Amino acid sequence: MVDQSAVGHRFTPVTAAVEPGRLRYFFETLGETNSLYRDAAAAKAAGYKGIPIPPTYLFCLEMLDNEKPFEFLTALDIDLGRVLHGEQSFTYHAPVVVGDTLTFQSSVASVAEKKGGALTLIGVNTTVTNQHGVHVADTARTIVVRNG
């Protein structure tokens, strides 16, 4: 079982490219029709340097270009079938558009037991910077592990 010794554990940084084709596939999957996202000319006319990413796409990028997308589970010896996503937050500091390359640095922020140990809540915080070293976002997720 995961315990407090996991707090502070840093994962291998992930570098991910915001590629137009992959982003288009995400929009197709969600039925997105907003012209800001679907038309580069419309995005530029609205003041963006390129097509912007949608609010949750940072989460995807970190997994898409991760050689070990479930590293945090294997490193902490957690079975993939026992995890649920409890909470997710994004704080945006600067725009991210198609063509950017982002680096994600994640670490374990907290470990807490709930329901008499039936659940373990793991908080993971991630700092996101772009190719110019600009700190573009912070994300935080809570992973729920079903024990027993």
Place this chain on the structure above:
Amino acid sequence: MTDTKAAAVGDRVVHKQFPAISRHRLALYCGASGDHNPIHVDIDFAKASGFPDVFSHGMLVMGYLGQALSDAFPPSRIRSFSTRFAAITQVGAELTCEGTVAELFEAGGERCARIALTTKDQHGETKLAGEAVVAL
């Protein structure tokens, strides 16, 4: 797009409905998101893990809520976005995303609104509850 500059506390500024989530959609999202956890697409794996069926990625549901949010507020004005995943979203769920203005305030020299967000299925069960801060 709503005239969000004139938003008042209590106004419903986000509202969007989405078609039923199919197994096909979950397979597409698996590839689109890079989240290849088989629990969302492989019923054998889901059953072996104690679930009656596959179920939606929480982040697909949050992706729909994000789409509803950025229909009302362009991404350049969204300062933060957070949710709690209150319940598992099953195959067949027809989601409705809503947001109302909870608070108006100044932050970092900007006039901002805190938007209280929910995503519910066709039975009225809350799947996601969260909030966003947007610059007006």
